Amino acid sequence: MKRHALLCAILMVCLGWAVAAAPVEVSLAYPVAVDAPITAMLKGWAQDYMAKNLDVKVNLIFSGGYPDVKTAIQTAIQGGATPPTLAVMLATDVYDLVNAKYVDSLDDLVAAAPGGAAFIKDFLPAYMGNSHYKGKLWSVPFQRSAVVLYYNADLFAASKLAPPKSWDELGKDAQALTVDGGKTRWGIEIPTENPYWTFQPLAIGAGKNVFTDDVTLNFNAPEVIDAVQFYLDLSQKYKATPPGVQVAWGSSTQNFAAGKTAMIIHTTGSLAGILKTAKFKVGVMAVPGKVAGTLASVTGGGNLYLTAGHTPAERKAAFAFAQYLLDPSRVATFSQATGYIPHRTSATATPEFKAWLVQVPQAADAFAALSSAQPELATQNLNAVKTIFNKYLQNAFNGTQTPKDAMNAAQSESDKALADYR
Amino acid sequence: MLVAPTLVFVCLFTLFPLGEVLVGSLFKHKLNIPKYQVPVFAGFGNFTDLFKDPEFLQVVTNTGIYLLALIPLLLIAALILAFLLEGKMKGLAFFRLAAFHPTVLPLVSAATIWLFFLTPGYGLWNQFLRLFGYAGPENWAGNPSLAIFALALVAFWKNVGFLMLFFLTGLQNLDRSLVEAARMDGSGGLRLVTRIILPLIRRQTLFVTTIAFIGAFQTVDHVFVLTQGGPSGTSTLPLYYLWQLRFDRMDIGRGDAVTLMLVIALLAFTVTNTLISERHEK
Numbered sequence: 001m002k003r004h005a006l007l008c009a010i011l012m013v014c015l016g017w018a019v020a021a022a023p024v025e026v027s028l029a030y031p032v033a034v035d036a037p038i039t040a041m042l043k044g045w046a047q048d049y050m051a052k053n054l055d056v057k058v059n060l061i062f063s064g065g066y067p068d069v070k071t072a073i074q075t076a077i078q079g080g081a082t083p084p085t086l087a088v089m090l091a092t093d094v095y096d097l098v099n100a101k102y103v104d105s106l107d108d109l110v111a112a113a114p115g116g117a118a119f120i121k122d123f124l125p126a127y128m129g130n131s132h133y134k135g136k137l138w139s140v141p142f143q144r145s146a147v148v149l150y151y152n153a154d155l156f157a158a159s160k161l162a163p164p165k166s167w168d169e170l171g172k173d174a175q176a177l178t179v180d181g182g183k184t185r186w187g188i189e190i191p192t193e194n195p196y197w198t199f200q201p202l203a204i205g206a207g208k209n210v211f212t213d214d215v216t217l218n219f220n221a222p223e224v225i226d227a228v229q230f231y232l233d234l235s236q237k238y239k240a241t242p243p244g245v246q247v248a249w250g251s252s253t254q255n256f257a258a259g260k261t262a263m264i265i266h267t268t269g270s271l272a273g274i275l276k277t278a279k280f281k282v283g284v285m286a287v288p289g290k291v292a293g294t295l296a297s298v299t300g301g302g303n304l305y306l307t308a309g310h311t312p313a314e315r316k317a318a319f320a321f322a323q324y325l326l327d328p329s330r331v332a333t334f335s336q337a338t339g340y341i342p343h344r345t346s347a348t349a350t351p352e353f354k355a356w357l358v359q360v361p362q363a364a365d366a367f368a369a370l371s372s373a374q375p376e377l378a379t380q381n382l383n384a385v386k387t388i389f390n391k392y393l394q395n396a397f398n399g400t401q402t403p404k405d406a407m408n409a410a411q412s413e414s415d416k417a418l419a420d421y422r
Numbered sequence: 423m424l425v426a427p428t429l430v431f432v433c434l435f436t437l438f439p440l441g442e443v444l445v446g447s448l449f450k451h452k453l454n455i456p457k458y459q460v461p462v463f464a465g466f467g468n469f470t471d472l473f474k475d476p477e478f479l480q481v482v483t484n485t486g487i488y489l490l491a492l493i494p495l496l497l498i499a500a501l502i503l504a505f506l507l508e509g510k511m512k513g514l515a516f517f518r519l520a521a522f523h524p525t526v527l528p529l530v531s532a533a534t535i536w537l538f539f540l541t542p543g544y545g546l547w548n549q550f551l552r553l554f555g556y557a558g559p560e561n562w563a564g565n566p567s568l569a570i571f572a573l574a575l576v577a578f579w580k581n582v583g584f585l586m587l588f589f590l591t592g593l594q595n596l597d598r599s600l601v602e603a604a605r606m607d608g609s610g611g612l613r614l615v616t617r618i619i620l621p622l623i624r625r626q627t628l629f630v631t632t633i634a635f636i637g638a639f640q641t642v643d644h645v646f647v648l649t650q651g652g653p654s655g656t657s658t659l660p661l662y663y664l665w666q667l668r669f670d671r672m673d674i675g676r677g678d679a680v681t682l683m684l685v686i687a688l689l690a691f692t693v694t695n696t697l698i699s700e701r702h703e704k
Binding site: 067070071074095096099100101182183192193194242244245246247248250251260380381383384387390391392394395397398400420421 | 453454455456457458459477537541542543544559561563564565566648649650652653654655665666669670671672
């Protein structure tokens with residue numbers, strides 16, 4: 001009997017020791033949405049981190065896009081399972097994610113981590129706009145981008161054209177570069193299958209962003225209606241872009257790299273892919289505004305969130321891994337590989353990043369576009385608002401409603417979708 | 423006792439979730455709106471709201487167009503293919519493989535292939551249509567009148583070979599003596615098909631119609647890849663709409679109401695289809 005009791009005691013001690021010694025698991029859900037070797041890079045960093053921190057096990061979960069990651073987190077939490085500890089999701093989803101209690105605040109972790117406050121302060125203010133809500137910090141920038149104008153610099157030089165400085169010049173340049181009514185080449189293409197984001201620089205360029213804060217929209221502001229009209233002018237007046245809703249997001253970069261369109265409005269996240277495939281000199285700049293000399297862009301991309309429902313040890317380990325991933329040199333390397341804009345001041349000061357800007361001047365131009373960028377549409381009940389805005393933008397683009405009627409309807413319906421938050 | 427395992431699974435994975443959906447559909451429950459985070463009883467409020475919502479009515483219209491464009495064409499083409507590939511011909515195995523191979527592709531891959539085919543300008547689909555003098559809009563996925571047909575086209579290409587298999591099996595198992603007797607009596611061509619063969623493969627036709635109909639409701643991947651429900655919601659199909667409600671907008675109550683209506687619609691179709699077929703049997 002005594003022997004059995006002793007055996008049990010030894011087993012329990014061993015079990016306790018095994019539990020205590022088991023590494024803390026940190027999982028990261030990441031959307032692979034751009035053409036860049038990101039998975040290999042992240043896997044390499046995870047291996048390196050685990051080699052240096054034997055008490056931590058990192059699992060990487062790759063998904064197709066931002067909606068997939070968000071759906072996976074929702075499904076796990078709603079189903080009573082444990083979601084991945086960290087997740088890269090749209091920065092603009094912050095209101096819905098916090099309201100639904102899917103994510104945890106980072107404040108206590110920042111306060112407790114060595115150099116935590118300095119770590120947060122180092123992020124570029126332009127990219128911290130979606131990180132705070134209800135006076136708390138909920139996420140940090142991870143892969144941030146901006147919408148820019150890509151142009152075929154060789155074609156511009158051959159046609160003796162300078163990069164456009166205003167809407168009028170953009171229309172005229174696009175018109176001059178259109179060949180055979182677009183059958184051979186369009187002057188410009190703007191992917192508008194999910195149009196709100198690529199449209200925003202036009203509205204900002206007209207003088208007003210499409211929203212002011214999380215419950216205030218400017219969809220029917222005269223400047224926004226003006227921007228819709230300019231989109232229509234590009235096809236109707238200048239005959240320089242396909243009429244109506246245009247090609248899919250991925251097709252526009254392929255068309256540009258293949259020389260089938262002279263300009264595209266797209267994300268800086270596509271920079272690496274475009275430079276790899278285009279056989280001509282690529283120019284990058286912010287989108288010209290309505291008034292000569294003005295420029296416009298809009299921020300975008302994903303932030304790193306800590307999901308809800310984890311133990312203090314897991315939260316602490318997750319934040320430490322996040323700090324490791326967002327080390328300045330890794331941010332600079334990540335930017336080089338993808339075209340995503342570095343979001344930390346210290347990352348822009350690294351020798352790697354400075355050397356890259358010299359080697360790839362387009363990256364410097366993409367980075368410069370940030371100075372004229374305003375925030376991406378971010379509201380309460382975001383996806384309902386986005387669906388409404390996209391619907392009426394596409395109505396206007398396809399000519400089923402006038403720009404004014406479409407934007408008035410978008411404003412009225414979206415206001416109803418936000419009524420519960422006012 | 424023998425049916426116990428099946429009964430447990432049906433209760434666990436069908437009846438229990440269905441009961442939850444039924445109850446959930448009676449509550450306003452939106453996770454991203456603080457005042458509805460705790461479900462609030464709304465009776466049939468979710469259903470009445472849906473029927474007043476132009477977006478939902480658009481989904482119903484889209485679904486009708488999609489089913490009308492897809493199902494008859496799928497059934498006719500699958501049957502014709504089965505007739506063609508049933509007999510003896512040179513390269514039969516190759517043609518059967520060619521007809522069946524889209525079935526083995528995941529729908530996401532099929533939609534991605536068609537995204538390329540449908541590219542305005544140089545896409546193969548528009549080039550093919552131009553051979554017949556087509557001069558209409560080329561951006562099928564971005565055109566409000568064509569987007570739903572682009573989805574039907576992908577679903578047609580993906581599923582026709584699969585449905586053909588069932589007709590082919592039916593034709594191969596036909597009682598040849600009946601067909602020969604009909605031929606000797608002077609029946610041939612279309613008359614032989616409509617009066618003799620089709621009634622004989624009625625059970626296969628019932629099965630194929632049912633799975634084609636249910637399949638049309640179940641598919642959603644091509645909507646994500648090709649149109650994302652656009653432009654302006656003209657290609658939003660029920661499952662995509664359900665995903666939007668449940669995950670994108672976190673509206674659990676309405677999501678449950680749509681789920682329930684979807685289940686009822688599918689059940690009604692299956693039962694009606696079976697009853698009609700059984701009546702013919704008698």
